[in-house]
Amino acid sequence: MKHLLFAALCSLIAAPLAAQDFSEGSEARSWNLYAEVPARFTATVTDPLCELAGQCTPDCGGGRQQLVLLREADGAMVFPLKNGQPAFTGAAVELAPFCGQTVEVDGLMIDDPEIGAVNVYLVQRIRPEGGEWRRANQWTKDWATRHPEAAGDGPWFRRDPRVLSEIEREGYLGLGAEADAAFIADWF
Known part of the structure; x- marks a missing residue:
């Protein structure tokens, strides 16, 4: 009986975190994607290999691999897979300069476990601590330079x-x- 009571208590404590609404203050523009919701939150930019396997590099892979956002509010690992441009590219290029830093991001969250999309993020704006908002639209400019x-x-x-x-x-x-x-x- 004590185990059931403990499990029920844990689920009540975790429920607000799982159902937390990050849309307040978001200025994200809709892409009309299934299960998209505006989401603005503070997170640390990091390398998923570092977080999951302890294989850390000082530059989070130098923009050549996927990055993640560790959301401050609940510790969730959020996967930014797209920037604010039309192509499904660019999140790593946008976030790489902020490796190991805390930033505020604004964009669209796609979260639907039934289709296997959990904490998938489309970052449209980034603001470093104490800095100004930057649009996440550098990928094609960076590509043209290279x-x-x-x-x-x-x-x-x-x-x-x-x-x-x-x-x-x-x-x-x-x-x-x-x-x-x-x-x-x-x-x-």
Whole structure:
């Protein structure tokens, strides 16, 4: 009986944290994505490998790997997978300069365990402690700086050297040039 009472008490204490609303004060713009909710909170920017496996680097991977936000309010590990730009890219580039620092973020949270999305975050703005809000829109600018040879019109991925190399090697469908040719002949 004591175990049941303890479990019930624990669930009552944890329930407010699990159901906490982080939308207050958010200025996030909707993407009309399933299960999105505006969310503004304070968190520490860190490397998930450091948090989960103790494999820590001083620069959180230097913007070359996924980062996480350890939310101050409840200690939850939040996964920022997108910045404020149209492509689903950029969160690591936006957050890397704040490795190990506490920041306030504003964006959209996607949290639906039924579809396997828990604490997935789309960061739109970042504010370092004592600083001003910054829009999370640097990814394509950073890409253009790294690839001056790919300047031109149209979406970045149509000019990206890595994408073009992969297409050349594997074809557009990832099945080789012959499969591409057969598909194009059949469908177009």
